[in-house]
Amino acid sequence: MTARESLVRLCVLYPDLLGTYGDGGNATVLAQRLAWRGIGVDLVSVESGESVPDSCDLYLVGGGEDGPQTQAARGLAASGALHRAVDAGAVVFAVCAGMQILGERFPDRHGIDQPGLGLLDCITMRVDRPRAVGELLTYDATVTGSGGEVTSLGTLTGFENHGGRTVPGPSATALGRVEIGEGNGDGSEGVVNGRVLGTYLHGPALARNPLLADALLRWVLQVDTLSELDDTDVEALRQTRIAAARQHELAPRRTWRDRLRGS
Amino acid sequence: MSSSSPSHAGGPGLRARAAVALGSVVATASRTVNLGSGSVIGGRASLMVHPGLLRELTASRDVIIVSATNGKTTTTRLISAALAGDRPVVSNSLGANMEAGIAAALGTAEPAATAVLEVDERWVPGVLRSTQAGTVVLLNLSRDQLDRSQEVRHLAEAWRSCLLETPPTTVVANADDPLVAWAAGVAPTVIWVATGLSWHADAAGCPECSGRITFGPNTWRCTDCGLARPETQVSVDDTAIVIDGTRTAIAMGLPGHINRVNAAFALAAARSVGVGIPTAVEGIESVREVAGRYRVASFNGRSVRLLLAKNPAGWHEALELIAAPPAPVIVAINARIADGHDPSWLWDVEFERLRSRFVVVTGERQHDLAVRLRYAGVDHVVAESIDEAVRVAAGRPEHRAGDTIDIAANYTAFQQYHERMSDYS
Ligand SMILES: [Zn+2]
Numbered sequence: 269m270t271a272r273e274s275l276v277r278l279c280v281l282y283p284d285l286l287g288t289y290g291d292g293g294n295a296t297v298l299a300q301r302l303a304w305r306g307i308g309v310d311l312v313s314v315e316s317g318e319s320v321p322d323s324c325d326l327y328l329v330g331g332g333e334d335g336p337q338t339q340a341a342r343g344l345a346a347s348g349a350l351h352r353a354v355d356a357g358a359v360v361f362a363v364c365a366g367m368q369i370l371g372e373r374f375p376d377r378h379g380i381d382q383p384g385l386g387l388l389d390c391i392t393m394r395v396d397r398p399r400a401v402g403e404l405l406t407y408d409a410t411v412t413g414s415g416g417e418v419t420s421l422g423t424l425t426g427f428e429n430h431g432g433r434t435v436p437g438p439s440a441t442a443l444g445r446v447e448i449g450e451g452n453g454d455g456s457e458g459v460v461n462g463r464v465l466g467t468y469l470h471g472p473a474l475a476r477n478p479l480l481a482d483a484l485l486r487w488v489l490q491v492d493t494l495s496e497l498d499d500t501d502v503e504a505l506r507q508t509r510i511a512a513a514r515q516h517e518l519a520p521r522r523t524w525r526d527r528l529r530g531s
Numbered sequence: 532m533s534s535s536s537p538s539h540a541g542g543p544g545l546r547a548r549a550a551v552a553l554g555s556v557v558a559t560a561s562r563t564v565n566l567g568s569g570s571v572i573g574g575r576a577s578l579m580v581h582p583g584l585l586r587e588l589t590a591s592r593d594v595i596i597v598s599a600t601n602g603k604t605t606t607t608r609l610i611s612a613a614l615a616g617d618r619p620v621v622s623n624s625l626g627a628n629m630e631a632g633i634a635a636a637l638g639t640a641e642p643a644a645t646a647v648l649e650v651d652e653r654w655v656p657g658v659l660r661s662t663q664a665g666t667v668v669l670l671n672l673s674r675d676q677l678d679r680s681q682e683v684r685h686l687a688e689a690w691r692s693c694l695l696e697t698p699p700t701t702v703v704a705n706a707d708d709p710l711v712a713w714a715a716g717v718a719p720t721v722i723w724v725a726t727g728l729s730w731h732a733d734a735a736g737c738p739e740c741s742g743r744i745t746f747g748p749n750t751w752r753c754t755d756c757g758l759a760r761p762e763t764q765v766s767v768d769d770t771a772i773v774i775d776g777t778r779t780a781i782a783m784g785l786p787g788h789i790n791r792v793n794a795a796f797a798l799a800a801a802r803s804v805g806v807g808i809p810t811a812v813e814g815i816e817s818v819r820e821v822a823g824r825y826r827v828a829s830f831n832g833r834s835v836r837l838l839l840a841k842n843p844a845g846w847h848e849a850l851e852l853i854a855a856p857p858a859p860v861i862v863a864i865n866a867r868i869a870d871g872h873d874p875s876w877l878w879d880v881e882f883e884r885l886r887s888r889f890v891v892v893t894g895e896r897q898h899d900l901a902v903r904l905r906y907a908g909v910d911h912v913v914a915e916s917i918d919e920a921v922r923v924a925a926g927r928p929e930h931r932a933g934d935t936i937d938i939a940a941n942y943t944a945f946q947q948y949h950e951r952m953s954d955y956s
Contacts, residue, residue, distance in 0.1 A: 284736070288674075293878025293906075300906045317743050336736075401872070427873045470875050475902055501905045504913070505898035 275308040276488055279324035281350070281366075284315045285340045289429060291330030291363045293472035297481055298326065305495050316340065320349035325488045326359045329366030331429075331470060334377035341369040344385055354387055359487050360464040363473060364430050367459060367466025368392040375432065388466050389437035390452075390459045397431075403513035404428040404469055406444030406457050411483055414463065419486075421479045423447075424457070425509045426469025434459065434468075443467055448513040463487055476509065478502050547587040550638075585630060585661040588637040592621075593645040593804055594662045596699075598655045598690075599670030600683075601845045602793050603628070605785070606670060607649035608821045609797035613811035614804070619644035629654050630661070645804065652686050656693035665700040667718075668800050670793070672710040673730060673844040674876075683710065687738050690714035701803040703796055706763045709751060713738040713758060722799045725749060725763035726792045730844040765799050767791045772798050781812055784819040787852040823949035827935055830952055831918055833925050834935040835861075837952065839945045841870070843879040846939075850880075853937045856887035857929040861920045863894035863940040863948070870942050874899045882907040889927055893920040894944045917948050 280295045295311055302309040314320050316339060327350060332340065344350050354360060360370065368374040371390040373381045379394050409421040424444050433453035436442055443458025443465065444451075451457030451468055458467035465484070467473055474481040478499050486494060597607045611622045621640035623633050628649040637646060650658045652672065659667065669690065672683050691714040694702065704715035706723040709731075715721050727749070737744050742755025752759035764775055767788070771778040772795045779798070783790055794815050801811035820826035827836045840849035853860050862885075866874045874896050882903055890911040892900045897913050904911045914920035917938070924936050940948060 287879075289873070290875030290878035293875070293903075296878065296906050300908075315743075339741075427875060429873065470873065472875055472878055475878070475906065501898065501901040501913075505902045508898050 275310045276302055276326070276485075277321075277324040278309060278311045279321060279327045280311070280313045281320065281327055281329045282316045282336075282340045282343065283313055283330065285336035285343075286330040286332035286366050288333060289331045289364070289427075289470040289472075291328070291366070291470060291472050294328050294330070294361065294363070294474040294481075297472065297474040297478075298328075298485065301478070301481055301485060301497060304497055307489070316343050320344065320347045322349035322352040322356070324353060324358060326361065326484060327353060329360065329362035329370070331364030331366060333365070334375075337365040337369055337374070338376045338382055340365075341374070341382060341384060344369070345383070350385065351387070354462075354464060357463065359484055360387065361474075361484055362388075362464070362466045363470060364428075364468055367468070368432060368434065370464065370466055371434065371459070372437070387464050388459045388461050389440035390434050390466070391437070392432045392434045394431060395433045395453065399429065399431040400450030400453075400468075401429045402427070402449060403509065403517065404449035404451060404457065405447045405510060405513040406451070407447050409444030409457075409480075411443070411460060411465070411480075412441070413487060417492075419479075419483045421477065421483060423506075423510060424467075424469060424473075424480065425476045425506055425513065426467070426471040426473050428468045429470060430468055434466075448516070471509075475502070476506060544587060547584055550584050583661075585634050585637070585658070586663075588634065588640075589646055589662040589664075591642055593666075594664035595645065595647045595666040595668065595800055595804065596650050596655065596658060596662070596664040597648065597668045597670070597796075597800075598650045598652055600652060600673045600675050600842065601848070602670050602789065603649045605790065605821045605824065606668060606793045606796050607647055609794055609815050609818055610668070610800050611647045612814035612818045613797050613801035614645055614647065614806055614814065616810040616814050617801075617806045620647055621645070622647040623649055630657060633658060653689075656689050656696075659693050659697050659699070663697060663699075666800055666803050667694070667699045667702045668796050669702065669704045669711050669715050670796060671705055671708045671728070671730075671844065672714075673842060675842045675871075684736075684738060687711070687714045691717055694718045701800075703765075703799045703803065705796075706761050707749075707751070709744055709753075709758070709760075710738050712761055716761065721761070722765060722803065723761045723763040724792070724795055724799065725766040726795075727767070727788070728792065728848075730847050765795050767795045774799060774802065779808055779812060782816050784816055785821070785825050787848070789848040789851065790825075823945070823952070826949075826952070828952040830921055830948075833921055834933070835921060835952070836935050836937050837945060837948060838937060838939045839942065840939055841942050843876050846880040849939050850882075850884050853888075853939055854935070857889075858931075858934060859889040859891060859924045859927040859929050859936070860885070861891045861893060861914075861917075861924055861936060861938040862900060863892075863917065863920070863938065863944040864896040864900045865894045865941060865944040865947075866896045866899075867943045870944075877903045882909060885909045889924075889929055891920045891924045893917055894940065917951065 299309045299311050362370050369384050370388040371384040374392040375394040376382045404426050406424040409424050410418050436459045441460045442456035446457050597603050611620050614620045621644040623636035628651045687710040695717050701720050702715045702718040703722045705711045707726045737753040739758045740756040742753050744753050766773045771780045824839045838849050840846040893914045901913050
């Protein structure tokens, strides 16, 4: 396969509403991994109230709080641009509150269900437990590309900070299975529908998980392989965070009731 | 300085004195069993037997309250210094900035001393109510550690309603921070300070109407409602502080624009309680370190300077202060409870600004920082300890023998190193 010639267009959606947990770093990571490989990149950042372009290759939606989350969902629904982009084959990577609004419905700050964008087959509900705050680790994860090819993502590591439970629907697959932490709340972590991916991993996720970052880039570039990068620093970080999670250094607080619920 | 407290003009009443005495016994006991300085736990004991203690301890004195996310310790120190040539001053200078620590600091002060109180952002309403402070200095509000920006807005709301409920004689406030400006705008008399600071990431939404705020040079306004930057009375430039059009030259003992801004707040506050400008300036110029911040110390035989930054807004300022390129610098990150367990805010800091320097990375979350610097395109190396970091930085070809090496650290890393410096200086 030949790499495309034009610039890769990355779009960060509503960082003013969904920029609470450093998830803007995901854009930095993707842009650098392209630049290091000599691939041109155009990074646009769209704040709430501005018009959303529908011609970008990859959209990033970050985590945020309940109030701004509802506002972001309304803005994106009204714009329709993200739906048009997904129909045209764009990749979407959404984190935490960003994933929740891409689903069918999610709870607002008062616990009332709000309609999501329907780009991910999942619903999110509020559960009666403390917020899940701590290291989140999955067993080896994979994603399946549009051509059916399966890509290994290795162990996914990140930090989670959320109060919701997300239930993937029949047409969705999970991104991974939880080894440590809460994730979706049913033992799974993240939601995938085609080229739209959601996850509870902050950290930011793509800084801690370069295989995931490169999987997204391969989809965008429509190539099977990408050149190797020097990920020495990232490997050192991954090893320390994976070890810390397994030692329950920052384990989310979970009650016995949570455990009995089968999560 | 008005109060309905039953105490005499001469000082706290019998019950207050008994409460203070108990606090000091508890504090001594706490120090003896090595629980830290003991002042907070002692103050807590005093407040338990006498909840009205703070009101009584401040009933007969002038009170200045200082609060902010960043810079409150430094500004409190500068105000204390500005007042010291004019009158006795008492301050909670150990950074014990919640009610118990404040009560402990005031308990043993002479009755006539002016209280200059650093107050935790969340405790401003309670402390204002108890002390009826005549002057309130509000520097900035931004996200700290794991706080959510929604909470920053709640803080602004709490500040606003307490200023309505217990209006101080004078508020000195940052005109460039929309959250602070919105909160302080309800006070009857506000001295607005033009800070020229450019950190706006936590104030994008209008606190009045949730609309969008647009920023320009020395201006901001909400595009949806009437909220806009107020007219300012105080500003700073490289050599002077300007109040009501009058320039006062100042030779700061602390580095950087941010500290000239802190000094402007201090000068305005000192003037509002009747201190002469020359006396206040002399005091402000005499401050060369604040609880270890900016202090040049000797460490393993090398000259080092410690800088503290706790959150993205603080790092934004710290990166301004560090030694000019090509000097190598040390950056240290921990993620303990006091720092926040999640250091993903590192991605909200523009570390790209360090590109022309070599950075030695250390602290307990050294690898998080190393990855951030890798993606920022900053040349760096990881060191396992502060001793190794200083050795590596001193051995770099860019380091000139005898130059001071800057160490920028977040809270608990700073505390660790500060203690070590004390041993070596
Ligand atoms: Zn407005």
